[in-house]
Amino acid sequence: MPKAPRRPPQLRGRIFRGSIAVSRGLLTRNDLRSSAWRPLFRDVYADAQVKVTHRLRCAAVRRWLIPPGAALAGRASAALYGCTAPGPNEPLDVLVPKDARIGPTAGLRIHHGEIDPGDTVDRAGLRVTSPARTCWDLARWLDVVEAVVVIDTILASRLTHVSALREYALSRAGRRGWRSLLRAVDLADAGAESPQESRTRVRLVLAGLPRPQTQWVVADQGRFVARLDLAWPEFKVAVEYDGLWHDDPEQFHRDRRRLNRLLGGEWIVLHVTAKRLREDFEGFLAEVRAALRRRSHSPAGR
Template structure:
């Protein structure tokens, strides 16, 4: 009859390194038992739990003095709205990478973004693997911050590191996220993470890769966008030659409160609302219907937008808004 593996020390984290296991009295033979999963060489997790990216980062920071998260890894830890697969936490070795024969380097294939955890360290002795990309940046030019017991580059410097990782519109959306005015009732803070002036100053002094794209992006950042879809719509409207809308400002007409539309053109009484997942609950639908009725009675055109309206450069949204503005007297 198979013998059950010995219980692990309670103090051993769910994700741990070989050195931590040995220090806790767990032998190498025990590490090969079925209740443990080897994430990569030297890093394990308990079989019954899936490792989180933050737990993996924490394990490496316990092992490597002075290690910190940077690049897209720091961006995910900060909660930046990254595009596409970059927003998905990294919890396993990248399948995009291949190991060169007789070498320990893992070059990234050109077919997509680097899907590894990105860590920095004060010395350059750490070799990158299929899970972790190590860098050795100048620490005097790398402001660090600690949150949730994890060390990472500051929000502002993390933003600067994304200049070559994401496109222009995504940089604008992340900038909007950093400077937007928070709602204390829901977010527990009353100050933005940064100001537009701070973003412009940082981008203006930045000389690293992607500097030109960053400077272009911060000129398009606005304070009031609540989500990347709102940013995408705003940018598409302006590029199509439509007047720039007001984002998340209070709308009113003849003493009637019309709420805070995602985007609006008050002089032509046109509103755009992006209906994401939170609008699908019965309670929210009821509130939206009552609000939309008030706007209709006040003579405003309320255009609901969904994900399909973002396709093809927001072409559908642009056409709908242009028609609504013309019907309300816009002569552009």
């Protein structure tokens, strides 16, 4: 029968430096390789019975890996605000003062830059970038579509608003990324209710289509008919993103029934899935363009 791995009581339920545990004689290097301990980052371990959350990973980074003055940033910061759902092993963005020394570290994306007064806040004991600074960094570090996906959620959470982000960008005119933030803010919409809805909307707008309305409510003589993900009401054209929740047959049935009512009311409703966005966006774009073109020349679009 295999010998149970060593689990000193001093380390149970804790995160710790492996080198310190070894120097104090609590564990050996070989013990650290056992199933009792989970490596989080270089020389940082957790008791394997501890549930490793995003916040716990961030707390380990803040305590053990980054210098004073640094902050959790980008997607890591957005997740601490509840605006993204990072993967369990996703590298964490950290913003480090320009003059701070820190080498490449597995599991971290290290960004050096100026940190202005007010650019960081305390979030449940962790130093994170402010919502505005987080949006600026996202606009600098991600492509515009993925930046807007997160900024949409930050706006929807009312952590900041469009005019504040524009003011923030303009106050930093001439610094790297200020135009990127303005562009992302111009594309952002707090009405988006899922990352894929945001991706769909932004890609359509970047392709040259008119900007759609989000969560457009259709009523008939004052009675609710449907709420549409994306809509061009002047043309009675809409786009619905079909997500994984359509595995629920009852939800699928309810949605199709309400959309059939729209079709009876002369709306064109186009559906898109993640697979279509990924593999045939150009084909989908052509369908939306054709629908808008057709309606722009028909009585329904007037």
